[in-house]
Amino acid sequence: MFILESDRLIVRRFCDDDWKDLYEYLSQETVVIYEPYNVFSEEACKQEAVNRSQNDAFWAVCLKENNKLIGNIYFKQQDPKEFLTWEIGYVFNPPYYGKGYATEASRRILQYGFEQRGAHRIIGKCNPENASSWRLMERLSMKREGYFRKPAFFTKSFDGKPIWHDAYQYSILSEEFFSAE
């Protein structure tokens, strides 16, 4: 299996058996509040693990010390492909917050993107209220390049109206990544 390694982590493709670890965090309301989906049931996680095992945008992040899957990174090339731009996203299991694991895994994915995929630019987006997310991007030396006004909604009000939210966009360029090394 193709894996990426960092000090404390293995970042690898998903496999069908990952559903239990996925369920541990995707079943929690507080984890998915800024995601474009709702909490997952056990059954949905079984299917999601299969889906992710066939989708190379999803990376499972595991602790080296015990192989526990503690979160995931999303890393997908944007269109048009010739612009060599990828988007990064991340969702982790709460007991593993506050230890730098998401930063370490994301940094490894940035390295993979710039060194192995030939990325020119990597972007990330988040709700401005999601300080954990934009602070993570700042730890990665990504720069805030935009504030988008209500570009998207993930939920609707009781009467079916979209609840629009604002978004920050961050980016890092290959020359910035390599000059920081």
Ligand SMILES: CC(C)(COP(=O)(O)OP(=O)(O)OC[C@H]1O[C@@H](n2cnc3c(N)ncnc32)[C@H](O)[C@@H]1OP(=O)(O)O)[C@@H](O)C(=O)NCCC(=O)NCCS
């Ligand atoms: C976004 C998310 C992954 C960030 O998790 P996180 O725990 O804050 O990030 P890290 O794992 O990088 O840990 C960083 C924290 O660990 C601390 N830390 C401890 N050891 C560290 C180390 N070796 N390296 C870096 N930071 C370390 C940092 O100081 C920081 O603490 P602080 O939050 O008090 O400043 C997490 O909040 C999450 O999964 N949220 C739900 C999903 C979500 O909203 N995703 C984003 C949608 S846009």
